[in-house]
Amino acid sequence: MANNTVLVDGGQLTIEDICHIAKQAKSLKLDDTAFFKARINKGAEFINTLLREEGFVYGVTTGYGDSCTVSIPMEHVADLSRHLYTFHGCGLGAHFDPAQTRAIMAVRINSLAQGFSGVRYTLLERISGLLDHDILPLIPQEGSVGASGDLTPLSYLAAVLAGEREVCYQGQVRSAASVFKALCITPLTLNPKEGLAIMNGTAVMTALACLAHQRAAYLAQLNTRITSLVSIALQGNAGHFDERLFGVKPHAGQIKVAGRIRGDLPVAALTGRNDTRLQDRYSLRCAPHIIGVLEDALPWFRQFIENELNSANDNPIIDAENGRVLHGGHFYGGHIAFAMDSMKTAVANLADLMDRQLAQLVDPKFNQGLPANLSGAKAEHAMLNHGFKAVQIAVSAWTAEALKLTMPASVFSRSTECHNQDKVSMGTIAARDCIRVLELTEQVAAATLIAAVQAVELRGAGQPLVLGANVSLTLSQVREHVPFLESDRALEQPLRLCLGLIRDEYWSLYE
């Protein structure tokens, strides 16, 4: 398999696979072997057999959810999928961006490829075809309770496959019908179970969770490097990251963070006892204990996310092999809800940590002799210049906004749909909150990184510092893009630039 493709064959995908497809670093390749096609088609054929022999299948010859007691006469069965995506066309709010939309499509196709949804191979091919052409359904973000699946947002994928609603194609919003016509794509008439199979799962929240996991992992490393810079700039006590010290409280992620900071600090700082200050404030001394929580949680987040990603999250489950239709609640996104609620809390704690680190850097009462607000102005203009004062205020605002979003979404279950869905996950809201918390925390990181680099340079102005290779690399990689702040400057542009670099994972951090 060429390594610029991700094979979807009913096997296991990783978070990275989904992120690669989302960012177009790799393309999705659907298994086209006769074996796989037959395995998938067997489910669709089994539904036809059931219809012929028994004349009854939930969601095929019945209404949906609480309306399952309503029977659909055979002559109307073919219209049911169209009705399903049509009445769910009520999403509101901003649309998912292109990367998120690709991730959603890839996650859904992978669930259908498990072979338990009773859809035709053709349906998988059509979703994969949309990804190949980068025809992206315009999906509104709001309107899923994340338990009866992401029904409403996924109805936009179902409708587009049928040639309805709008897509984003080559950067423009156009009707799906016009794009299909231009590319000679025939709209797909969905089979009776296919509308439900596309919509009755957790693809939206799981896709966001994959993207969030990658961003959170990078932020944990970036916050670690920033902590090293802050410690150097504040002449911190390197002994706080001592190997033996962490050996006696052995959380693996915490040990990893302490080790990374230790590796970043100049060797001289590690040898002696810090005689100027015994104990730094908690935002330095406890940084491994804060970042370490996220580092330790990332593996279990991954386990939850990848399990969901590689599952048949649908209902009913069509077990063609054993000739059974299994009715359950696999559309319920409880694991993703919990992972996202937890991740947003751990990430917002990083925002809070960096906010406190920056507060120390700018404050002449605590910054060990650095200029107020880290202003780099020469003495004759010092009184005019305010350096990072407004940036620090903005960081406090972004941090407050991130912290405010940590209210768990999963505890806000509402009994809905005539009390059929009387307990729901709210996982999609949790995932959207998590993405927003990540955005805000990246803003905090961009500002703190620029300020910390300035602080290290100011510290070195009197007597040049001996810096380790990692830290020197970060300094030069920041300085390639953001010059030293001597006289007051509007910092929006460098902040935006830095934010883009964080999102592209530009800085080399740790192995």
Ligand SMILES: N[C@@H](Cc1ccc(O)cc1)C(=O)O
């Ligand atoms: N998730 C429901 C199906 C459903 C679909 C659409 C609805 O509007 C409501 C319910 C089930 O599988 O039981």
